[in-house]
Each structure stands twice: as C-alpha cells, then as structure tokens.
Amino acid sequence: GAGVSQTPSNKVTEKGKYVELRCDPISGHTALYWYRQSLGQGPEFLIYFQGTGAADDSGLPNDRFFAVRPEGSVSTLKIQRTERGDSAVYLCASSLSASETQYFGPGTRLLVL
Amino acid sequence: KQEVTQIPAALSVPEGENLVLNCSFTDSAIYNLQWFRQDPGKGLTSLLLIQSSQREQTSGRLNASLDKSSGRSTLYIAASQPGDSATYLCAASSGGYNKLIFGAGTRLAVHP
Numbered sequence: 001g002a003g004v005s006q007t008p009s010n011k012v013t014e015k016g017k018y019v020e021l022r023c024d025p026i027s028g029h030t031a032l033y034w035y036r037q038s039l040g041q042g043p044e045f046l047i048y049f050q051g052t053g054a055a056d057d058s059g060l061p062n063d064r065f066f067a068v069r070p071e072g073s074v075s076t077l078k079i080q081r082t083e084r085g086d087s088a089v090y091l092c093a094s095s096l097s098a099s100e101t102q103y104f105g106p107g108t109r110l111l112v113l
Numbered sequence: 114k115q116e117v118t119q120i121p122a123a124l125s126v127p128e129g130e131n132l133v134l135n136c137s138f139t140d141s142a143i144y145n146l147q148w149f150r151q152d153p154g155k156g157l158t159s160l161l162l163i164q165s166s167q168r169e170q171t172s173g174r175l176n177a178s179l180d181k182s183s184g185r186s187t188l189y190i191a192a193s194q195p196g197d198s199a200t201y202l203c204a205a206s207s208g209g210y211n212k213l214i215f216g217a218g219t220r221l222a223v224h225p
Contacts, residue, residue, distance in 0.1 A: 004156075031211070042117070042202050042215030043157070056212060091156060098211050101147065104157040 004105035012111045021077040021108045025094030035091040082112045115140040115207045119216035134188040136203035141181045144206035151200045193223045
C-alpha cells in the first residue's frame, strides 16, 4: 500500500515569506508526527496529532510555526515569516496508534534564502 | 529531559564483518526504542522496535537489544554487506504516545 507522502519534496523561499508543507499519512493511521532534521543531526520532534487534535506541540520552536490536521488525515505545517535558520528537512511520520511503529515520509527540504 | 547518544559517529568496515552500533539514553523510563535506517537524501526506514518490556528483537541479519537499567541499546548487524551502508539512528520514546527522541546517528560504510 501507499506510504507516507510529503509535498513539495523541495521548497526554496525567501526570508520573510510564508510556506506550507503537506503530509499525507498512511490511510487509517490515527497518530501523526512532524519532525525537523538539520544536516548531520537526528530528527527533532515538533508536534504530535492524535486524530484532529494536537496532543503535544511542545517541540514547535516559536509562534511562527503552526500545524493543522482538520479532518484527522492530511496535515499541513505552516511557517510564517521564514528565517534562514528554518532551513532543514521537515519529516512527517504516521502510526496506526500512538504505541506502534512510526512510518516516515521522504521529507520536504526547505531552503530559506 | 531525555537525551540519546550514539557511538561511534562513523564506522567503516570491510564486507562480511559483524558489527555493533551503540545507543545510550539518559532516562530509563522509556516506552519503547526504535532503530531506523536513513539513506542519503531519503526518509527514515524503521528496522526494529523494542517495547520497554522486551529485551531484544530480531529481523534477518539484524538484532537489537535493550537494557533499560543501564540506559543502553545495541544494534548488531551480522555479515555486513555494501548495501548496509547508510546512517543508523536510534530513537527512544518519551511519553505514552511515542514521541521519539533521536540520537545523531552512526554513519556506516561497508566496502567490498
């Protein structure tokens, strides 16, 4: 079956612009996670959704970052007033339930010029 | 606060060797521990998940062990192959909903 998909695969934007990153989880997976990975580092947790609600957003770095999952399936990570330090690979993962294996998408590579 | 460390940061071995990758975590109250593989420019592929009540898991040539009391996990790769070359990441779950805290990874190169 289809895995986790993320669009776009690459995004180049200018400092100060707004970007949206999309994640399509595996069908039927209720748990969805966003992570951010900088070069040479492991992924860093951003936010966790159980269904439509954000159960834990403690990893969001500041209020420029926001994520939604309005129908409990597709999720969008939104970044306002982008900064060069936001450049990273943004990874999405989903799992059947919160206690099970997470399956990762290929990521969106964001470059802020 | 959970912190995860992986040693070594990089490893280069000849084909056929058995090898061990190490992972340590500071908070033993984990929910589970996962090992992932990441190929350059790609996402993560789950290799093994060990629940906190388990001591080890095996899949093919891979065996992962978990010792919560000492805060350690190891990934054993038998008879390494060039196709095993990748970065291996370990991640400890924090909380009941599987929030993963990752190490920085071990970059493995297996040469023919």
